[in-house]
Amino acid sequence: MKRFLIFIVFCFLFNNLGFSQGYFTIQNKHKSDKINFRLINNLIIIPLEINGVTLSFLLDTGVSKPIIFNFLNVSDTLKIKNTESIFLRGLGEGEVVEALKSTDNLIKIGDAVKLNQDLYAIFDANLNLTPKLGFPVHGIIGNDIFKDFIVEINYSKKYLRLTEPQAYRYKKCNKCETFNLEFYNDKPYINVEVTIDNKDIPVKLLIDSGGSDVLWLFENDSSGIKCGNKYFEDFLGHGLSGSIYGKRSKIGKLSLKSFVLEDANVAYPDSLSIQFARKHKDRNGSLAGNVLKRFNMVFNYQKGTVTLKKNRYFKEKFSYNKSGIELSHDGVRLVREFKNRTATGYDIEKSDDGTNGTKIIINPEYKLTLKPAYAIVELRANSPAQKAGLHIGDLVLSVNGRPSYQFTLQELMHEFFEDAGKRIRLKVDRNGKELNFSFNLENPF
Incomplete structure (x- = not known):
């Protein structure tokens, strides 16, 4: 199955920040624990508890310190303390970003517990991953987990296994490849x-x-x-x-x-x-x-190795977005849903007069329901969607006749990665006016 890509990059540079004195330990006799995760747009989302509050975090080998997206004042709920302002710099052409550094936080991932964890709360709403993934993501964590455990990532079955190094036992694998890490x-x-x-x-x-x-x-x-x-x-x-x-x-x-x-x-x-x-x-x-x-992977930071084994995704073809559209979750909108309604919009009942006929009853009863809204946030120059007349900011109401709220964000974007030549019909809301557009998917090369 083709998977669409939502291109999110977080490569943070933390210079001279140092480590906290604490480290993770597994609070069970096996010194190992299995944590299920969600795989969304090729990204691993894990449940993580901070100071007693359960959140969803992106597992990112490219970050050295945990980040909390604080535009919703998550730090108030987490009772974050001992804070100081710092400035961070990463990828992109913009300026440095202000963050709040906090110490002495308690983190739990399954049975793995760490005291005295440093956290960095960022207030920039532009770094909110939730609209881009269509799933709540409250922060990012990486090195603090990998440096303390042998970390198995099973992408095919969607789970992590964290094991304390002294308790880990390697299994012989003739179909694996092991690489040295730097x-x-x-x-x-x-x-x-x-x-x-x-x-x-x-x-x-x-x-x-x-x-x-x-x-x-x-x-x-x-x-x-x-x-x-x-x-x-x-x-x-x-x-x-x-x-x-x-x-x-x-x-x-x-x-x-x-x-x-x-x-x-x-x-x-x-x-x-x-x-x-x-x-x-x-x-x-x-x-x-x-x-x-x-690949299913085993990271051993202590020995400086990673071991790879092919999984069911290995032969999946690489594909590009052939529409030029990038979508993002854009809040919710009210949708009118009729009760007991058929595909034609009417109630159909069997006649009870012995004639084996039917009668059609117009039933105007409906309910208003909040449904997810999806907006165009990026539009590639000279792409089929742009040439068809679509604009950044358009709210997508339907795709090929199917209401957009019946899709997840991932399912909706998947439509744009189908084979070249496929016809796409979009109904959009532009400043309160409904408009219809159509185009064929094209190979971007």
Whole structure:
């Protein structure tokens, strides 16, 4: 099944912040625990408890400290204390972002508990993941989990297993590949190989489970990492310091030792957006969720290794959005739903006069229900949707005759990743006026 990508990028740079004195421990006799997660747009969403309040967090190998999105004043509910203001910088062309640093927080993930956890609350509403995923996400956590445990990620069955290192027992796996990890600012890097224009190029990539894309490469003529003539300009995602744009293309192969992914999607972010990411001079890009989900993985930060085993997603084809539309959850709207209504809008009852006939009764009874609303938030230049006349801000009311509220955000976006040539009919609300548009999906190349 094709999966759409919602391009969200959080590569935070925390310099000279240090670690808290606490560490995670598992509060059971097995010193191991299994945590089920949701896989949304190639992203892992886990349940996490902070100071007694249960929240949903993105598991992101690309962050060194936990982040809370505080635009809804979550910190008031969490009773966050001992705070100080700091400024953070990440991907994007914008300015630094103010955050509130808090110490001495209690975190629980299943049976794993940590005291004295540092947290960073960010107040910028633009970093809200919930509308982009259509599912509540309150924050991001990464290194604090991985550094204390052996972490198994089973993408195919959607669970994590956290095990204290002294209790972990490796199982022999003839179909696995193990890689050495390198660390920079507490983030893991892996050495793999890409094939561009029939040339095999070794690359060092950040393992970024917090990105839903496939592969990002930083252009560098001397190493042969460059986008060819076959590409299109696109919005790539939101970073801590603003929006990120760049070029999308394809590479011949992505090789992780014996595991080879052919005709893989690649993005080349523009140089201004990634100037801080390139402080690690040996870094060539990022390996994100649409590759990682194709493997079940075992991370061992203590030994500096990650082990990969192919899963049921491995052969899933890489695809691009062929409409040019990016949608986001945009609150709710009132929908009129008729009670006991047939597809024709009328009640149909059997006649009781012995004639075996039927009678039609118009039943105007209805109820008003709150349903999710979806808005166009990005529109690729010269895309089929833009040429058809759609605008950023249009609320999508129906797709091919089916009300949009009957879809999840993921299901709705999936329609735009279908085969080229498929006809898409959209009804939208533009400033209170209903408009109809249609276009065919097109290969962006």
